Amino acid sequence: MAEDRIFSLRDIAFCYPGNDEPAISGITMDINVGWWVTIVGDNGSGKSTLAKILNALLIPTRGVCYVLGRDTRDPAVQWDIRKDVCMVFQNPENQIVASVVEEEVAFGPENLGLPSEDIAMRVRWALGVTGLSEFAKKPTYALSGGQKQRLALAGALAMRPKCIVLDEATSMLDPEGRRELTGVLKRLHEEGMTVVSITHRTEELLLSDHVAVLSRGKLAFYGDLNEVLSGSTLSKLGIREPSSFRLWRELKGRGLIDDRVLPRAEDMAENLVEKICL
Numbered sequence: 570m571a572e573d574r575i576f577s578l579r580d581i582a583f584c585y586p587g588n589d590e591p592a593i594s595g596i597t598m599d600i601n602v603g604w605w606v607t608i609v610g611d612n613g614s615g616k617s618t619l620a621k622i623l624n625a626l627l628i629p630t631r632g633v634c635y636v637l638g639r640d641t642r643d644p645a646v647q648w649d650i651r652k653d654v655c656m657v658f659q660n661p662e663n664q665i666v667a668s669v670v671e672e673e674v675a676f677g678p679e680n681l682g683l684p685s686e687d688i689a690m691r692v693r694w695a696l697g698v699t700g701l702s703e704f705a706k707k708p709t710y711a712l713s714g715g716q717k718q719r720l721a722l723a724g725a726l727a728m729r730p731k732c733i734v735l736d737e738a739t740s741m742l743d744p745e746g747r748r749e750l751t752g753v754l755k756r757l758h759e760e761g762m763t764v765v766s767i768t769h770r771t772e773e774l775l776l777s778d779h780v781a782v783l784s785r786g787k788l789a790f791y792g793d794l795n796e797v798l799s800g801s802t803l804s805k806l807g808i809r810e811p812s813s814f815r816l817w818r819e820l821k822g823r824g825l826i827d828d829r830v831l832p833r834a835e836d837m838a839e840n841l842v843e844k845i846c847l
């Protein structure tokens with residue numbers, strides 16, 4: 570198995586107890602260390618099920634999921650896998666268990682049985698990375714939605730995971746909260762963290778380098794972002810394209826922006842201004 574591979578899924582299927590139809594089936598995919606993979610798909614297409622397979626919260630009913638070479642079916646490695654692959658869910662309220670911010674972040678490392686100096690160091694680091702240091706002693710209920718989601722991320726980061734799996738983690742946030750959370754994630758990704766993000770906001774595809782589309786439990790597409798941008802992959806699969814993609818194609822088609830520019834509003838605007846002014 571390639572050393573730089575974090576996930577290797579081979580013909581995965583998962584059936585919830587009592588359901589005849591598998592929630593996902595026939596899924597084979599690899600994810601390398603340091604990639605940012607965005608998973609999109611309709612409601613009920615199996616995105617959350619796939620995410621939970623990645624950190625051994627669910628064990629495939631068929632096929633094998635390897636995480637850094639370890640088979641998630643092996644109970645002896647499941648705890649280590651859950652330390653390496655931490656999840657952040659849609660609603661931070663459901664994840665926060667402590668009443669004070671720093672206690673919340675300490676919860677995971679305490680469960681690892683680490684010495685108290687190590688725990689304190691991890692808490693300081695995770696609060697710093699997520700921009701929450703000034704709230705360390707504050708009650709968790711006093712945080713805004715965006716701050717609570719960053720706290721959930723800080724709790725996950727305190728486990729020093731190799732990968733963060735986000736299950737619609739930005740969907741309940743206002744634009745400011747989304748900006749804050751994605752800012753932190755972008756920095757972590759630049760430093761080498763693997764990110765797998767499930768989202769209904771197709772604009773967030775632009776944060777990623779790889780895109781997976783699920784449709785009725787099957788992997789309908791898996792490829793790099795350039796492949797998605799250069800063709801009509803999303804619309805063919807019934808996924809709404811962000812309006813910026815259409816504008817980007819139009820501007821590129823007319824030679825008004827450079828090929829290297831991504832379909833982000835700010836990048837396109839900057840390039841247009843450069844071209845007009847030169």
Ligand SMILES: Nc1ncnc2c1ncn2[C@@H]1O[C@H](COP(=O)(O)OP(=O)(O)OP(=O)(O)O)[C@@H](O)[C@H]1O
Binds near residue numbers: 588610619
């Ligand atoms: N705990 C469960 N028990 C039984 N069936 C479930 C359970 N969780 C999900 N399912 C079913 O599995 C299928 C896939 O669900 P999943 O939540 O993985 O999809 P999703 O793409 O994440 O959906 P959404 O975008 O609505 O969150 C759906 O048909 C769903 O009804």
